[in-house]
Amino acid sequence: MTLLRNCLLLGVLITFVQASRISPDPTVFWATSPCDQIPRSMLAIPATAECKMIRWELALLRDPRNQNPTFYKLNYTYGISKPATTDFMNNGTKGTKEGNWTMLKNGQNKTVYRLSPAEVTPAISFVRLDDKLLHLLDSDGKLMIGHGGWSYTLNMK
């Protein structure tokens, strides 16, 4: 009876661990973009903050059982670029957003990844260009336009 109970307990434990386990290897995308008003709103960067560039690092996790989207973690740093380097003056200011992400199709049948932050900020969406590239979209679903220095394309790390 005790053996049966222990086996049952072990089975429940294994099921629980499998169900709660997140994909061990998130897919990570990164980029440096301009600090225009639209990404400022998305990331809730204060209007008074000095910001010329944003470094994005987006980790996307999937359910290992069916590869469905689950959680994301977006780490970002913003500030002023340090001349002649790829870094920020005074290391910039860091922030994090976390939540669930979903996949949907847009009107052109392209795959769009949508991040759903818990806070009330404009939704953050990316169009999937291929396995290794994402591009930030505005609220109308259009590609965000960068400038001569930086773009809004995220590259797989």
Next chain:
Amino acid sequence: MKIRMFCLFVGCLLLVVQSARAQEARAGNVPSKTYSRTPLAEGATVVGHFEGRFPCAEITKDWKMPVRPECVKMKWGLTLFQDPVTHQPTTYQLNRKARAGKWAIVRGTKTDPEAVVYQLDSDTPEVSVYLLKGDDNVLFVLDQERNFRVGTGYLSYTLNRVVN
């Protein structure tokens, strides 16, 4: 003395204006304005002017040129010209004629047969650079097999429309 002071004042004013413009953040999703003092070509013969920075080595290889170790990134200012009547592609100029040639519109990538792709140096395919038209304002630099190129955390293979 007065003339020298005046010139100094004007110089400072230009610097301030340039600096303010360089830090200007756009309120909407619109093309940025050029930092160049020389106006960009405009009119019916111009498809657009696109700018971007990306890693140097891969494009240099496409051009069959030796890759210099000091070439970490390259900055592009690309102007595409068209026939004003037929709107067919004619010529392109890169970085104010540092490189120039013909371009053409070709269709399809491996993953999207309908994709619109701009082929620079279309008359010499062995050194062509391919650009995928994301939309009217954004182009993606492809490899010679017309696959996307993956950039870094600092630079992406993307060109953005810039206007006067």
